[in-house]
Amino acid sequence: MQKPDNTYVEPPVDTGFDEPGALSSDEAREQVASLREAIRYHDHRYYVENDPVISDKTYDALYARLEALEDGFGFEDENSPTQRVGGEPLDELETREHVVEMLSLDSSEDEGEVRSFGANVRDVCGDVGYHVEPKFDGLSVELVYEDGELEAAVTRGDGVVGEDVTANLRTVGSVPLRLRDAPDEVVVRGEILMPKEGFQDLNRRRVERGDEPFANPRNAAAGTVRLLDPSVVADRPLEVYVYDVLRTSADVASQTEAVELVESLGFLVDDDSALVDDVDGFVGYRDEMLDRRDELGYEIDGVVAKVDSFDARDRLGETSAHPRWAFAYKFPAKTDVTRVTDIAVQVGRTGKLTPVALLEPVDVDGVTISRASLHNQKQVRELGVSEGARVEVERAGDVIPQVKEVTDDADDGFSMPESCPVCGSDTIREDEHHYCTGGVACPAQLRSRLEHFGSRDGMDIEGIGEEVAASLVDEGLVSDLPDLYELTVDEVAALEGFGERSARKLIDEIEAGKDTDLVSFVTALGVRHVGRERARKLADAFRLDQLREATVGEVRRVEDVGDEVAESVVGFFGGRGGETVDSLLAHGVEPQREETGDALEGTKVVFTGSVEGYTRRELTDLLEKNGADVTSSVSGETDYLVAGENPGENKIEDAREHGVETLDEEGFQERVLSRVD
Incomplete structure (x- = not known):
């Protein structure tokens, strides 16, 4: 060559x-x-x-x-090193046909199928050598160079057409923008990866700011490379490893020579590839890489064997889906036991600091887990969780990931920070929990408060979810809740993921939400310890002006309100929260107190499954406005369990045990809804 x-x-x-x-x-x-x-x-x-x-x-x-x-x-020059910082945001990712079709690989975890692959190769070609390499757990990409200049980067897609991510990959340092002394045409295949260390650092920052962390490095890489703003991609820790030459004007006769070529051209190439004589060597290589899996700086989910000789590959050919000259020997998923890479501290809407264990991704009941909540410092110490510890993870209630036990200790332990990891404000301890004192000056609290403010239980502003709330705060458009009502269409349209039409829709939603009920308004304010149920009881007891002037003793007399909740309510309205309310009212927000009835006074109801024509919130509001008590679990005091479509068996069984009457939708209409005005 x-x-x-x-x-x-x-x-x-x-x-x-x-x-x-x-x-x-x-x-x-x-x-x-x-x-x-x-x-x-x-x-x-x-x-x-x-x-x-x-x-x-x-x-x-x-x-x-x-x-x-x-x-x-x-x-x-678009291929100058200065262009790696990222260009203008894109309206959308265009699709592009591949220069060479990108086939998938036949794969299995079964050694027998691996040996069958080897036998088929031997039947056609006799004894051949195999080039073996790690199977990266990332996103496959085609890189096209013409006259040494990067011309296109296209994700695999369906193998024939993929997404053009050229603008984004220009920001990745390991992707050469210009090749030195290159052949006229070079088309290579590689893998877009997020290294483990970069992934954990990104997740730490996401957790600290209140965002949901990525499940695993592959999801993080795939989500990043499809962003529409290259400047955001430039700040993410991506790498691209190249492992195949799809087309070139240079003379290459084997996979070994192809890898030597791409390395000489300046691409990032993995050092763990090797040449083996037969399938036995491939199986041994797989076992070796499985043992080393946790030591690598990136995730792999198996190993790949490719017939080294290109002449032999031509004789073997390919099916419509995959080449007959390559096979992926997959690893079993990591399960249950994993390692704590870090303990981050998440700042919630009320300023509460929650330690979160960041984990090497592990499969638990078919779901990839990369983090587990640790609740507070006391639980961290009781479990003995620390950075570097090996832990057994379980999904509590089949949903929430948590650390079950520590199987191997690491460092000396964990202490909550004395200052907020997001805004640097002092932290205070109340009972077993720690809180940031920064209030809305803390971006993490403000993002969460804004998301909560626009939620269905709050002001019900469609479009203000986690990502939009974060963008509004991060771009400096919202520094307190009332700023929401000063946004312009042009300001919103400039945000990631928005255009003029979607921006207008969001502004209209914000404006329409000004007419709201008092329960939703009080819920939306995000007073500590006050969810929608307590907000309803407060709204039943007070008008807004009365609630703002109420004493701790007066608030304490409301059902289900103790000293801690009463002090929180009074403290909120007497401090910065009262100023926020003044400003919201000045911006035209008009919370109205709903009329309530007593037709269902004393009736306790639990729902399971869905009821046609209603959302769960609509049903709860309707019943509670008429005096009913809607709870989430069945007890001996429950009057009715309403079983709609797709009910949960546990609640039905609980109703049988407690002798609680179960109503279907027709019975619910006759026995309960018919009593409501």
């Missing part, structure tokens, strides 16, 4: 620059070319070889000089 002479040699660059204005256009152009070559070299040392040879300060000086010359002389 004739490989291009693409050895990376450090170009000489003098950092003692003249002022740009002192250069002629030709001198500037020459210096730009020299700087680009130098920066590409140092990018390769940093991102591919993981062996930088200059300080960050020196690199920054080279980079700043290049930017200044490109801007000053108009030397624009």
Whole structure:
């Protein structure tokens, strides 16, 4: 094989620059070319070889000089190193047909099927060698280079057509924007990955700001590369490993030569590939990589064997779905026991700090778990959870991930921080819990409060979910709840995922939500310890003006309100919360107190399953407005269990045990709803 002479040699660059204005256009152009070559070299040392040879300060000086010359002389080039920061946001990801069809691989966890693959190869080609490599657990991508320049990056999609993610992959340091001394045409296949360390750091930041963490590095990488804003992608820790040549004008005759070619061209190549003589060698390689799986810096879900000789591959051919010359030997999923990589602290809507164990992703009952709530410092210490500990994980109630027990200790333990990890405000301890004192000045609290404010139980503003709330806060458009009512269509349209039409819809929803009921308004305010049920009882007892002036003793007399809740309510309206209410009212929010009845006074009802024509919230509101008590679990005091469509068997069994009457939808209409006005 004739490989291009693409050895990376450090170009000489003098950092003692003249002022740009002192250069002629030709001198500037020459210096730009020299700087680009130098920066590409140092990018390769940093991102591919993981062996930088200059300080960050020196690199920054080279980079700043290049930017200044490109801007000053108009030397624009989409493949310049300065373009890795990301371009303008996209309206959508376009689709693009692949240069070469990207087939999937036949795979199995069964050794017998692996040996059958080897037998089929031997029947056609006799004894052949195999190139074996880790099977990356990421997102497959085609990279197309013409005359050495990156022309396109396309996800696998259906193998024929994929999504054009070129703008996003230009921001990834391990993707060369320009190949040195490259063949005229190079089309390679690689895997977009998020390294474990980068994944855990990203999840820590997401947890601390109140966002849901990614389930695993693959989901994180796939979600990132499909973002419409390349500048956001540039801040995410992605890498691209290249492992196949799909088409090239260079002469390559085997997988071994193909890997040597892509490495010489400057791509990031995995060091754990090998050449084995037969399927026995492949099976041994699989066992070795399974043992080393946890040591690797990225996730793999198996290993791959490819017939090394391209001539032999031609004789084997391919099916419509996969090549007959390659096979993936899959690993079993990681289950139950995993390692704690970090303990992050999440800041909730009320400022409550919750420790969260960040885990190496593990499969529990078919669901990938990457984090588990630890509730408070006391539980962390009682369980003995610490960074580096091996733990057994379970899904409590088949839903919430939690640490069952520690199987192997690590460091000296965990303590809650003295300052908020998001805003730096002091933290205080109340009983077993810690709270951030930053209030709405804390972005994490504000994001969660805004999401809660717009929720169905609150102001019911369709469109204000977790991501939109985070964008509004992060972009500085909302610094307190009333700011929501000052948003403009143009401001919202500029956010990730919005256009003018969707922005107008959100503004209309916000405006329509000004006419609300008092229960929803009080719920939306996010007073600590006050959910919708307590908000209804407070709204039954007070008008808004009365509630704002009520004493602890007066609030304490409301059913299901103790000293702690009463103090929280009075403290809220007497402090910053009262100012927020004033501003909301000034912006036109008009909460109305609903008329209530007593037709169902004293009736206790539990629902299971869905009732046609109603949401669960609508039913609860309707019954509670008429005096009923709607609870979530069946007890001896329950009057009726309403069993709608797809009811839960546990509640029906509980009703039998307690002698509680179970009503179907028709019975519910006759016995309960008929009594309501």
